[in-house]
Amino acid sequence: MRDDLVDLLVEGLQETLFMVVWASLFAFLLGSALGITLVVTEKGGILAAPKLNKVIGTAINAVRSLPFIILIVLLLPLARLIVGTTLGPTAAIVSLSIGAAPFLGRIIENSLKEVSSGKIEAAKSVGASPWTIILRVLIPEALPALIRAVTIGVIAITEFTAVAGAIGAGGLGSLAIRFGYQRFREDILIATVILIILIVQIIQWSGDSIAKSVIRKRFKME
Structure with a gap:
């Protein structure tokens, strides 16, 4: 291994984690809003608005149909407007958040649809407001x-950071391309791949552990 390997990997890892944490937060907020809106505005929903539902669904499908690297390029002007530059991890967060939000919106929608309609109807029968049903029935039951x-979404964002590295976002993806591939540094290429795999494994393990803990507590309460 060469002397600069550790320094390069530490810098790349810090940039990747910075992008993953902030992009996941913003994508979760946007995706949650989209997913909840799709569920409550569908036909027969607690705030039924089929036309709005169709518009939002179509927009989500349109964004999801774009390859991520093309979406990044399309969002570069927006990134410049928001953060003042199109390069670096901070600029990449804009594209990562918007690119992952529709994906998260769909899987959050599917998760919420697993809640028994009987529980929703029971809440309606006692006069619960739409917001009460969302906050005290839909979300807790689908937790x-x-x-x-969300675990799947964060893993997808981690993978997206590697793609974003191809256009100057920084992070492990950029390190693998600029040093590992273009400069024929196999040590860096292998090390970045191992680090990305470890990050994904940690995210998956953490998500599974938290979900199992919630399920165990629910069974104890019952």
Whole structure:
């Protein structure tokens, strides 16, 4: 191993984790809003608005149909407007958040749809408001599935950071391309791959552990 390997990997890891944490937070907020809106505005939903539902669904499908690297390029002007640059991890967070939000929205929607309609109807029958049903029925009942959905989303964002590295986002993906591939540094290429695999494994293990803990507590309460 060469002397600069550790320094390069530490810098790349810090940039990747910075992008993953902040992009996951923003994507979760946007994705949750989209997913909840899709569920409550569908036909027969607690705030039924089929036309709005169709518009949002179509927009989500349109964004999801774009390859991520093309979406990044399309969002570069927005990144410049928000953060003042199109390069670096901070700029990449804009594209990562918007690119992952529709994906998260769909899996959050599917998780919420697993909640028994009987529980929703029971809440309606006692006069619960739509917000009460969302906050006290839909989300709590779907919590384990939501945790797994978010886990999948964070893993996808981690993978997206590697793609974003191809256009100057920094992080392990950029390190693998600029040094590992273009400069024929096999040590860096292998090390970055191992680090990304470890990050994904840790995220998956953490998500599974939290979901199982929620399920165990629920069974104890019952």
